[in-house]
Amino acid sequence: MLLRIPLYLQIVIALILAIILGVLLGAGNPIIDKELINHLTIPCTLILKALRTLATPLIFLAIIHTFLTAQIPGGSGRKLVTLLLTNTLVAIIIGLLVANILRPGTWGNLTIESAIKAPEKTLDPWGLLQDIIPESVVKPLVDNNVIQLIFVALSFAIVLRALKTQQIEQGKSDYLPVEQFVTILFEAVIRILHWVIALVPIAVFGIVAQTIALKGFAPFQSLGIFVIAVILALFLQATYYLTRVKLGSWVNPINFIKGGSDALITAFSTASSTVTMPITFESLIQKVGLRESSASLGALVGSNFNNDGTALYEAMSALFVSQVLGQNLTIPQQLIVMLTSIIASVGAAGIPEAGLVTMTLVFSSVGLPTQYIAVLITVDWFLDRCRTAINVMGDMTVSALIDGKQQMKYVEYDPTTEVEAES
Ligand code: ASP
Numbered sequence: 262m263l264l265r266i267p268l269y270l271q272i273v274i275a276l277i278l279a280i281i282l283g284v285l286l287g288a289g290n291p292i293i294d295k296e297l298i299n300h301l302t303i304p305c306t307l308i309l310k311a312l313r314t315l316a317t318p319l320i321f322l323a324i325i326h327t328f329l330t331a332q333i334p335g336g337s338g339r340k341l342v343t344l345l346l347t348n349t350l351v352a353i354i355i356g357l358l359v360a361n362i363l364r365p366g367t368w369g370n371l372t373i374e375s376a377i378k379a380p381e382k383t384l385d386p387w388g389l390l391q392d393i394i395p396e397s398v399v400k401p402l403v404d405n406n407v408i409q410l411i412f413v414a415l416s417f418a419i420v421l422r423a424l425k426t427q428q429i430e431q432g433k434s435d436y437l438p439v440e441q442f443v444t445i446l447f448e449a450v451i452r453i454l455h456w457v458i459a460l461v462p463i464a465v466f467g468i469v470a471q472t473i474a475l476k477g478f479a480p481f482q483s484l485g486i487f488v489i490a491v492i493l494a495l496f497l498q499a500t501y502y503l504t505r506v507k508l509g510s511w512v513n514p515i516n517f518i519k520g521g522s523d524a525l526i527t528a529f530s531t532a533s534s535t536v537t538m539p540i541t542f543e544s545l546i547q548k549v550g551l552r553e554s555s556a557s558l559g560a561l562v563g564s565n566f567n568n569d570g571t572a573l574y575e576a577m578s579a580l581f582v583s584q585v586l587g588q589n590l591t592i593p594q595q596l597i598v599m600l601t602s603i604i605a606s607v608g609a610a611g612i613p614e615a616g617l618v619t620m621t622l623v624f625s626s627v628g629l630p631t632q633y634i635a636v637l638i639t640v641d642w643f644l645d646r647c648r649t650a651i652n653v654m655g656d657m658t659v660s661a662l663i664d665g666k667q668q669m670k671y672v673e674y675d676p677t678t679e680v681e682a683e684s
Contacts, residue, residue: 316405320407320414382452521653
């Protein structure tokens with residue numbers, strides 16, 4: 262029965278119940294033993310552990326799966342990668358700028374006593390370089406070392422892709438079992454992730470009830486400012502997309518929004534870019550009037566690993582938590598956040614709350630306590646929807662830019678009529 266209620270609604274219900282319990286327990290002046298109240302955070306600790314455990318296999322398999330299965334026609338590959346990378350970089354820079362200017366973490370006091378601060382890490386480029394090669398292939402998975410993990414995953418991914426291409430040229434198909442194995446394993450990890458995500462409302466309930474019981478409502482002030490900051494940054498990213506579409510393609514930005522509105526609304530309501538993918542694809546061809554090849558590159562390929570909204574959000578969250586802790590991230594540390602956020606956004610599956618999983622890696626890379634992700638969960642049900650819409654808008658933008666300045670022949674653009682695409 263509970264499972265039929267959409268996740269966001271379950272979280273809202275959990276929030277309401279938690280507020281009631283927190284108030285009953287004292288709302289800042291606990292009426293029972295503090296230790297007992299602290300037990301409320303146990304489900305949250307377990308869920309965070311599970312998310313952390315899943316993060317490494319998820320990123321590892323996502324990288325290999327993407328390289329093995331992406332269908333990129335020759336010639337478009339470089340353009341696609343450049344577009345994806347610049348858009349993601351702009352997203353992260355916008356996120357970091359907004360977080361540095363508004364400093365949402367400095368409003369109100371959100372500190373969690375139980376959070377263990379990981380030792381502060383500073384950037385040592387030589388150390389980083391020496392550390393990039395792991396002592397064994399499985400060590401990055403065991404240690405959750407994201408940089409080493411990416412090194413191993415990319416090595417395998419590039420080689421497997423090359424072998425696949427070679428075999429296809431020779432008419433062989435020995436690569437198929439490996440591809441199927443990776444695909445099944447990737448799907449399996451995502452399924453387990455779904456189980457963990459289904460438990461998120463319980464975590465929200467516990468952490469919010471505990472915080473309100475012990476500290477009242479003051480800690481949530483900075484979260485409110487954080488939500489506003491993220492929305493502002495996502496809005497700036499959307500403006501950037503529209504500017505790029507205007508300057509780099511034949512598509513009129515207003516028609517772009519009108520034609521893509523179905524996809525954007527679906528993204529917001531499902532919080533899943535994967536679920537939205539077929540609608541994005543259809544809208545781009547039928548309503549915006551792009552070529553099928555451009556739409557498939559942006560929507561089908563992009564939706565797998567182009568998550569600018571997620572990258573922006575992860576970078577902002579790291580900065581936010583560092584501000585809450587009064588330990589401002591230095592510029593080199595913010596560079597590490599940029600790097601890991603790019604990877605985290607690539608590794609984030611297009612399903613609700615996936616960004617939270619890979620966020621554990623971003624936090625660990627700069628030594629931020631992952632317990633704070635629990636606090637972010639309370640607002641994530643809403644911010645996830647907003648960033649998913651931006652993820653989808655990013656895919657649409659890439660498609661439009663790949664379509665170029667020349668409109669497809671034979672198709673007169675009219676957003677009010679559904680135009681059948683001819684290739
Ligand atoms: N929900 C997002 C998406 O589907 C991923 C995320 O959690 O950031 O695109």
